[in-house]
Amino acid sequence: MNKRISAVKVLVVDDQPLIVEELCEFLENSGYRCVPCGSSQQAIERFNEDLDIGLVLCDLHMPRLDGIQLVQELQRLSGKHRAFEAIMLTGCADKQDVIKALRAGVADYYQKPVELDELLAGIQRQEVALQERQKTLQLGHLNQKLQYLSESINDLYQDLDKVRRAPLSSTSTDSGDVAVGEADRLDIPAIFNQLSPRQLDVARLVGKGQTNYQIACELGITENTVKLYVSQVLRLTHMHNRTQLALALSPSGSGLRQRVTAH
Numbered sequence: 399m400n401k402r403i404s405a406v407k408v409l410v411v412d413d414q415p416l417i418v419e420e421l422c423e424f425l426e427n428s429g430y431r432c433v434p435c436g437s438s439q440q441a442i443e444r445f446n447e448d449l450d451i452g453l454v455l456c457d458l459h460m461p462r463l464d465g466i467q468l469v470q471e472l473q474r475l476s477g478k479h480r481a482f483e484a485i486m487l488t489g490c491a492d493k494q495d496v497i498k499a500l501r502a503g504v505a506d507y508y509q510k511p512v513e514l515d516e517l518l519a520g521i522q523r524q525e526v527a528l529q530e531r532q533k534t535l536q537l538g539h540l541n542q543k544l545q546y547l548s549e550s551i552n553d554l555y556q557d558l559d560k561v562r563r564a565p566l567s568s569t570s571t572d573s574g575d576v577a578v579g580e581a582d583r584l585d586i587p588a589i590f591n592q593l594s595p596r597q598l599d600v601a602r603l604v605g606k607g608q609t610n611y612q613i614a615c616e617l618g619i620t621e622n623t624v625k626l627y628v629s630q631v632l633r634l635t636h637m638h639n640r641t642q643l644a645l646a647l648s649p650s651g652s653g654l655r656q657r658v659t660a661h
Contacts, residue, residue, distance in 0.1 A: 406525055407431045407448060411441040411456035411468065421455065424514050430521070438463035445472055451482065452528045453521060458488040458495060466502045473503060481531040483524040487512060587646060589635050600627040604640050605647030
């Protein structure tokens, strides 16, 4: 019968090599892949290199960075995009150390010498907890993407409604849009006439060298919506990139303007 191999790796950290070796051998025989480390610094490097590491089993008392400081550094490196669970091992279960570890986000602790079967049960519990945290992270990312998509669609519908309501002879955008002078409109290559008022606003601001973020702030739309408009403008004007677009709209780009108009 095939033994179950966990998808989660265990980072095993202790400054005593024999302890690291014993723990890794036991956990690997129990279906876990282990990453052995003899110091906190080495643990930080391995953690950064291997995204499969989701469980951290470390000694409390180690030189340079102790176990609590190590966990705090890994938390800093993880930010909001990576989850892990930590279990602390300690040779002397000082109450204050235990409280400090738990406050720092350590999920559990065991006193040395460790009862291996008890430790295995604890690791299995933390693996389940980790899976739940990872699901929550993934749902959060999906919700954020859905929110961006919803905002972009809403902006597009508002622009469509403005275009439908605007009289054909209108030469100005609604309040809140970028004000466009008559001279500016006359100085735009003919190929830009096919753009909607919002697309034209975005194109003009690209021509001024503004970033997507600056354009979003000025027009009161999301940055993702700006990216969508820039893509539409490039496609409709048959331009390759925003630099070419900016040159076509700049006062010094008269040569390019003539080529664009004649396209």
